[in-house]
Amino acid sequence: MSRSPRWREPLIALGLAAGPVVALGFTRFAYALLLPAMRDDLHWTYAQAGGLNTANAAGYVIGAGTAVFWARRFGDRAAFVGTLAVGALALLLTATTADYPVLNLLRFVGGVTTAVAFVLGSALAARVATGDGQRRGALLVAIYMAGVGVGVALSGLLVPAALTVAGDAGWRSGWLLLGVVAVLAVGPALVAVRRVAPVAGVTRAGLPRADLARLAPTFGWYVLFGAGYVSYLTFVIALLRDRGLGTPGVATFFVVLGLASAVATLTVWGRVVGRLAGGRAPALVSLLVLLGVLPVLLLPAGLPAAVVSAVVFGSSFMAGPTAATVLARRALPASSWTAGIALLTVAFSVGQAVGPLLSGLLADSGGVEVGLWLSVGLLAAAGLVALRQRDPAPAAAPETVELTPAARR
Template identity: 40%
Template structure:
């Protein structure tokens, strides 16, 4: 098993989501204080990042028909590094909004290209295929941990420069470790149709996940800062969350394998609802730390649960279209979620009310997912 290549691909995942998207939560409190942002504007910045990510993800099938997946991954990583550093060079809301969107598009190229390579590497790993994919998705947690350890001592804008440097270093290491991986351009292939109505409950439950989870990942550090947590405590919280992400692929593999319907999606949505509600219902630090650990252990596995649902219920030639349908509804929720929570938080009750809304959306997603039955 080429461990060097697998670990190098994990660094691509660290750049594309850990550094490019989820590190924003750590820099949001000083940015809000300095720039005078409302919660709505703060959430809109992550909404635009999600818009860019969706645009990039939708463009990738066309790009992968013309370019090597490794080239797309490395170009996305390098672009994300430059764009992250550029966040620290501007102060206008419009410029920062544009950078968040472009960073989302670049991170999609990195993550999707890396995913193609990880799938090919897994195909060569035999019985260890699950470990290869687990390492890749666990790389997101590595990026969260790296940002949590490097950013708290830094203010904005210096934190963005640090993120750009970390992303550039990780991309260089990815390039060095994946030289032997080949993924030539893929010609278009015929795709079988997907019975979307038969997946209605699963799609609805997944849309609720997109709406609910992103509010937590955008605003949890801001919420804890307002509750008086120290910089060191905030760093520890985010490290714990990142470690949970790194462990998550192995925690839920059995659940995803055993069930062919919506049970895994329902269970994981319900657990996320609990984790999201805890910071506003319990003030004890251990309870809040437990919330971060639980959230980290669950949220990326929800993505894997829909992939498993498609693989269990559709023929192989329908998998791309099935996964694309789930990706689209998730992206729609992820786009609306940060601005929705920010809008609610600007009213009476503040962020606590926004977190209650997020938890309610995730609970609704759990109930909807229970209605998803196996197709075959």
């Protein structure tokens, strides 16, 4: 396949961005909007509510860890579109049941499939500009990541509308609307993926141990960052509602958060991440995300504090995956990008699995604010760990770490 003209590359990355729209914007983050209604309607504790997100994150760990296997088995382009479609189906089915074990299963399946789609989509986006400078590659990855903000903003429009019509019982309609839009998003993803050239050679199933050692601070940062930011996103809506913010205010918060994420990822982070060396980019991201958590904890309750938090947090949180993907692209040969991004996403997912559960337990014992202060501590630790990362360089080594036994096929 011939390489796409430079003017078409941003459009390809934009089509691939349907992946993070569904994988993170809908499947993961929209749950924060639906959680209070589901908790009230289904009489859950905060730990149960956090456990549902943990099930999704556990599936995400498995999906990220097996992404290379699916890419080698079906081809990365077919696996990307296929798992995206299954993730959309899981969203639709979530609207059909109130049974907690079944909901856990659907959240788990959604986590597995959308993790595969997100990892493979990240690798495809990184490959759109193969051979170009690092800054252009970072910009195209940022366009892909901007899909998360688009998904969050759409969630902020669709879910509150459903809850306004039907009250707490409207959580079913919320999942249904998200599922329908997710199904529609598969179309542009399919068109875009056909424009990405196949990777040269065989996709590697593992990384040399030397590369793993050089990227160790990034792995540690990503675990802490994942735990910190997702704890906030899981429970911030519950906090805002407890403080009297109504459905219009919650919708405003989520739309502002999503738009801030999309705009900043497109206009700022693609350039900033490409310029900062070593772990400076992830450290900066961690600091800004931490500052984004503080307004809802320190300022008087109300819409102004929520909007400030949405702007600061929203404009920075998706720079984390952007920075991780760019670091993998910078450090590894193209044949190892999928494996590197997959391993980093496993680390990210471990943090996302643990964070909401711990925050939920703290919220049950001391209130939602206590759980959100955990986010602050985790993000501070993440920033310090990130500063230990130096600019890695690709290095060949005969000994590799496999993602899964099946990936050796």
